Amino acid sequence: MSQELxxxxxIFVLSLLVGFEVMSKIxxxxxxxxxxxxxxxxxxxxxxxxxxxxxxxxxxxxxxxFLGAFFAAVNVAGGYTVTDRMLGMFDRKxxxxxxxxxxx
Amino acid sequence: MSALQTISSLIYLISAVCYVLGxxxxxxxxxxxxxxxxxxxxxxxxxxxxxxxxIVEGKIDPIGWVVLLVGLALGILYGVVKAxxxxxxxxxxxxxxxxxxxxxxxxxxGIFDYLLKGDGAALSVAxxxxxxxxVIIGGITFSGSLIATGKLSGHVSGKPISFPGAxxxxxxxxxxxxxxxxxxxxxxxNVWYVTLALVMSLVFGLLMTxxxxxxxxxxxxxxLNAFTGLAVAFAGFVINNQVLIIAGAxxxxxxxxxxxxxxxxxxxxxxxxxxxxxxxxxSDSGAAAADVPVDVKETSADDxxxxxxxxxxxxxxxxxxxxxxxxxxxxxxxxxxxxxxxIVVNYAIHPVAGRMPGHMNVLLADVNVPYEQMKxxxxxxxxxxxxxxxxxxxxxxxxxxxxxxxxxAISGMPILDVDKSKSVVVIKRSMSTGYAGVQNPLxxxxxxxxxxxxxxxxxxxxxAATKQYLA
Numbered sequence: 001m002s003q004e005l006x007x008x009x010x011i012f013v014l015s016l017l018v019g020f021e022v023m024s025k026i027x028x029x030x031x032x033x034x035x036x037x038x039x040x041x042x043x044x045x046x047x048x049x050x051x052x053x054x055x056x057x058x059x060x061x062x063x064x065x066f067l068g069a070f071f072a073a074v075n076v077a078g079g080y081t082v083t084d085r086m087l088g089m090f091d092r093k094x095x096x097x098x099x100x101x102x103x104x
Numbered sequence: 105m106s107a108l109q110t111i112s113s114l115i116y117l118i119s120a121v122c123y124v125l126g127x128x129x130x131x132x133x134x135x136x137x138x139x140x141x142x143x144x145x146x147x148x149x150x151x152x153x154x155x156x157x158x159i160v161e162g163k164i165d166p167i168g169w170v171v172l173l174v175g176l177a178l179g180i181l182y183g184v185v186k187a188x189x190x191x192x193x194x195x196x197x198x199x200x201x202x203x204x205x206x207x208x209x210x211x212x213x214g215i216f217d218y219l220l221k222g223d224g225a226a227l228s229v230a231x232x233x234x235x236x237x238x239v240i241i242g243g244i245t246f247s248g249s250l251i252a253t254g255k256l257s258g259h260v261s262g263k264p265i266s267f268p269g270a271x272x273x274x275x276x277x278x279x280x281x282x283x284x285x286x287x288x289x290x291x292x293x294n295v296w297y298v299t300l301a302l303v304m305s306l307v308f309g310l311l312m313t314x315x316x317x318x319x320x321x322x323x324x325x326x327x328l329n330a331f332t333g334l335a336v337a338f339a340g341f342v343i344n345n346q347v348l349i350i351a352g353a354x355x356x357x358x359x360x361x362x363x364x365x366x367x368x369x370x371x372x373x374x375x376x377x378x379x380x381x382x383x384x385x386x387s388d389s390g391a392a393a394a395d396v397p398v399d400v401k402e403t404s405a406d407d408x409x410x411x412x413x414x415x416x417x418x419x420x421x422x423x424x425x426x427x428x429x430x431x432x433x434x435x436x437x438x439x440x441x442x443x444x445x446x447i448v449v450n451y452a453i454h455p456v457a458g459r460m461p462g463h464m465n466v467l468l469a470d471v472n473v474p475y476e477q478m479k480x481x482x483x484x485x486x487x488x489x490x491x492x493x494x495x496x497x498x499x500x501x502x503x504x505x506x507x508x509x510x511x512x513a514i515s516g517m518p519i520l521d522v523d524k525s526k527s528v529v530v531i532k533r534s535m536s537t538g539y540a541g542v543q544n545p546l547x548x549x550x551x552x553x554x555x556x557x558x559x560x561x562x563x564x565x566x567x568a569a570t571k572q573y574l575a
Contacts, residue, residue, distance in 0.1 A: 005230045008341050008349055015120075015337075015350045019357025022128050028369060028455035028480065030136060031362060032195065032462035037130050037140050038358045039199050039329055041123050042206045044147060044351040045336045046176075048213040050154040051343045053172035054164040055220060062167055064216045066175040071209035073179025074186075075202045080144045081187035082198055087130075087137035089192075089469035 033090075036083040043076025108160055115153045116347035122146025123351050127358060133475070150347050179205075192470045193427050196459045197256035200249045200325045203332045207245025210335035211305075214238035215298050217342045222293025232289045234341035239298060240281060242335035243305030244312065249328045251313040255321050256459070262318025264380050274311055280304040315380030319424075322460030323366050323377050330359025369455040371507075371517035400535070403553035405562065408495075408529050409569025412438075415492035417448040419484070421522055425498015425532065426559045427458045427467055434563035435497060436471040441567060445574050450477050452484035452494075452520050454502035481518055491525040496546075498531065498559045500538030503546050513542050528552040531562045 001009075026034055049068040056065040105113070123146050129139025158164050164172070183202075190198045214235045221231065254260030284301035291297070316324055333355025340348025367374045412418060420435060439449045451468060458464035465478055479487065488494065496503055503522040507514045522528055523546050530547060534556060537543060546552055555562055 002230060004344065005341075008344070008346065011346055012337055012341075012349050012353050015353035016357045018124055019127075019354040020361060022124060022131075022354075023358045023361040026131055026362065026365065027133075028365075028461040029453075029465045029478070030130065030133060030462055031366065031455075032460055032466055033136060033140075034127075034130050034462075035326055035329055035359070035362055035460075036195065036199050037127065037136075037143065038333070038355045038362070039202050039206070040140070040147075041127070041143055041351050042329075042333045042336045042355045043202075044119075044123075044150060044348055045206055045209045045213070045339060046147075047150050047154045047345060048336075048339050048343050048348055049175070049209060050151075050158055050172065051345065052213055052216045052220075053168050053175075054158040054161065055216075056168045056171065057165065061216060061220065062171045064212050065168065066171045068209050068212040068216070069172050069175025070179040070182075071205035071212065073176045074183040075179075075206040075209065076147060076183070077180040078183025078187040078198070079202050080140065080147070081184050082190060082195065083140045084137065084144075085187065086192070086195065086466050087140055089466060090133050090136065090475065 033083055033086045036079065036086060040076065040079025040083050043072060043079050046072035046076045048072070108157060112153045112157050113346070115149055116345070119146035119150040119153075120347055120350040122149070123354055127354065191430075192467050193430055193459070194257065195466065196322050196325055196463070197253045200253040200256065200321075200328065203325065203328045204246050204249035204253065206332040207242040207249065207328070207335050209242075210332070210339040211239050211242025211246060211302065213339040214242065214342050215302065218288070218293060218298050219295060226292045229289055231342070234338045235298075236285050236288050236301065238335055238338035238342055239301050240285075240305040241331050241338065243302050244309040245328050245331045245335055247306040247309030248313045249309075249325070249332075251310055252321050252325050252328065255313070255316075255318045256325075260314075262321075264317045265314040266380070270311065270315070274308075277304055277308050277311060281308065312378070316377065317380070320370075320372070320377045322463075323363060323370065323372075323374065326359055326363040326366055326460075327374065327378075330356050330363060333357075333359055366456070366461050369461055369518075371514060399548045401553045403529065403555050405555065405557075405565035406569045407553075408555060408566050409571075409573050411493050411527060411529065412442060412447070412495075412566070412570050413445075413573035415442075415447055417487075417491050417493075418442055418450075419488060419491040419494045419522075419525060420449065420451045421494055421496040421499050421503060421520055422451060422453065422464055422468070423457050423497060423499020423502060424459070427464065427498075429498065429559035431497070431560040431563050432467045432471045434560055434567065436468070436473055438563055438567045438570065439473065439477070441570055441574065450479050450484070450487065452479050452481075452487070452522075454481055454499070454520055455518070457499065457502060481520065485521045488521045488524040492527060494522045494525040494528045496522055496528060496530040496532075497563070498533075500532070500544055501542065502538075504538070504542060504544045505546055506542060506544070522546060523549060523552075526551065529555060531555045531557055531559055531566075533558055 053065040126143030129135040287297040337352025
């Protein structure tokens, strides 16, 4: 096994453990926003979309790069927006003005 | 490492720290929004870093830029518009849609690098194995999540879909995936090998989600969320980028835990859910024609209004029927009418009320229900004994006293002790069972009255009646 692969594998395994650790005992109230928040984080795949676009050099590769960029951008932009909207509702003070709820 | 690589690796590390701390902060309602913000900051850093990297490296050609920027712009536009406009009842299917595209993007990266780096030559296992896992998991997530989105939004029937020979087809597809794995790992690259892997995993995603009933979909969405995380992590192996590996693994683990917690709250095992065929549909209209047993007492909106107007304390128990009828505004209005008269109103929220855990809280917060009035299971249960009227709206299984006994489908499931309150009013469309398929003896108890109506319409009538008695 190459050094590079070993390093990546170690990072992968340890990140899994961090994920398990940080997620235990989430109050039920927050499970929906938490799922959505985790969903936004895998939008980091957008970094990979940049990487492949930089290497594209033929029609097939341009198409793949376009799909990657489009898919990843939907995930990351939509994911953070909807999570923030949801959590903003918990943030609201009890006496919040009605306007905020109605603006959508 | 060049200076650029050093700096970019360090910034990626900082963004990974932002994700972990962000998720950590999301564990408490007070800091959750900040946590999501911190995670977004990490994402912003990572994106800036990759932009600078590809500009400095200068490998990208003009068409590459156009393709990239147009793809990103369209994606951002679509994602943000969807996320802004979605009604809170539809959040689960939106999350599922984002899973689909995330998995799709990860699979695209794997296919791209397999074709580019391979170019007809043999690849090392260290490279082709992550590519394979990336493409297969990404493909399954893509099609599976689209079906889940369709089932939740009603474009695809919520009923478990099965057909003769489904089991055999499953076996064939799994074998085909194994064949594609052998071809991709063992032989020089060929565009057809990766196509086979992609198509077969897309088919597998369909076969996996179609037989699962709509009511179980949220657990499936959560599981596919974890899958997407893993696909992204493997994409990180493929392009040797650690921030993808860390973030992907984090989501993979987090999604797994969430899935187990959700399944637990529904008193089901994940394996049992994936086996499919459970329940028929998630709208409780399934058995609408079921006969009303003679021993339940029906009541009218007028009578409920009277009871509420003379109560001191009211507990509202919202369930899936409330969410399905989009009646959150009506319930909030009723609560306001009552609290304005000094009547104590609280909401007893079961962990799985709504579409999925925590969903009901979001729906109620959306209509400005104060956070303090939303009582979780453990806080709500001691309050029922001193409650005058419990108003059960479109909830069934979560109030079923049979859960306290052994030998039925919901034995051991934590329930709300609605039956302990002085009077119970159940608003429900029909006598049909909840998705566990168990009759609910609560409905036939002496202190229970049934009001057969759609939640929205019924609540409007009750609000009108209550106002009349309070005026």
